[in-house]
Amino acid sequence: MWAIASAAVLVLTYSDTAGIPVLEPSLWSTMPTYLRSVELGQANLIGTAMITAVAVGCLVARKVDGTEVAVLLGSLAALWPIATTGHASTDANHQQSVLLLFSHLVAVSIWFGGLAAFGFLQDQIGRYRHAVLRRYSVTATCCLALVALSGVVSAMLRLGSWSALSSPYGAVIAAKATLLLVLGAVGFLHCRPLVDKTPTWTARARRRFTALAGVELLVMCVAVALGIALGRTPPPDPDPSPATTRHLVDRSQGATSEQRRAAPWCGRPSGPPPILHSR
Numbered sequence: 001m002w003a004i005a006s007a008a009v010l011v012l013t014y015s016d017t018a019g020i021p022v023l024e025p026s027l028w029s030t031m032p033t034y035l036r037s038v039e040l041g042q043a044n045l046i047g048t049a050m051i052t053a054v055a056v057g058c059l060v061a062r063k064v065d066g067t068e069v070a071v072l073l074g075s076l077a078a079l080w081p082i083a084t085t086g087h088a089s090t091d092a093n094h095q096q097s098v099l100l101l102f103s104h105l106v107a108v109s110i111w112f113g114g115l116a117a118f119g120f121l122q123d124q125i126g127r128y129r130h131a132v133l134r135r136y137s138v139t140a141t142c143c144l145a146l147v148a149l150s151g152v153v154s155a156m157l158r159l160g161s162w163s164a165l166s167s168p169y170g171a172v173i174a175a176k177a178t179l180l181l182v183l184g185a186v187g188f189l190h191c192r193p194l195v196d197k198t199p200t201w202t203a204r205a206r207r208r209f210t211a212l213a214g215v216e217l218l219v220m221c222v223a224v225a226l227g228i229a230l231g232r233t234p235p236p237d238p239d240p241s242p243a244t245t246r247h248l249v250d251r252s253q254g255a256t257s258e259q260r261r262a263a264p265w266c267g268r269p270s271g272p273p274p275i276l277h278s279r
Helices: 002-018 025-037 039-061 068-077 079-085 094-159 162-166 168-196 203-231 242-254 257-262
Strands: none
Touching: 002 025, 002 039, 025 039, 039 068, 039 079, 068 079, 068 094, 079 094, 094 162, 094 168, 094 203, 162 168, 168 203
């Protein structure tokens, strides 16, 4: 499913970038050029290929012992192209932002995936259920800390000041932070007592775990949706300094009317025009 979703994202991203409907024949005729020549297309293609390899590795791991670790590392490595093409790819602090986003994705994937896997496989785990749940509780706590740390540092890099929290971008970050606190509270208030009662895995304990896991996964899905919305929301522009403002005003006042009409970006610092964010 991950491989299919990645391939769909590749096609839809090109369709959105080029402004061509998916069913338009010209989209498919020009896609090879997009995949060969455009950095975003290359990253999406590499990511899709890595995810497909992970899917094949999962099938192999069911029959060949000792390949589980390689598949796990490969699945985490497949998150790197996603981090390089996410909303961190256009930040001024590009390298730091990409590393932070990669750490964020790794922690969320282990946290989310571990909980879902335990929910699906709790009957097959059998007598190892107690040990697995205890270890997952520790792993989830570490993932929660890493998600919070990477999220806070990323927000500091993009917002620049506390006043920027009033922007739409800051509002989405505040909503994500609230959901993270909710997830932490759910884990603290319910997971530890559940771990202590795991040796007596009664029908009541099973129902409690199912309800807990369902709520936690639902909140995680909302948090992921907010993360996608965050990637589509432009961060607030930093306020220019007084010296920079005076310089821009002087440049604008010194330009003739003909120069203003010929240069629509007159008054801005030298360089390409600002990126137009997606709708």
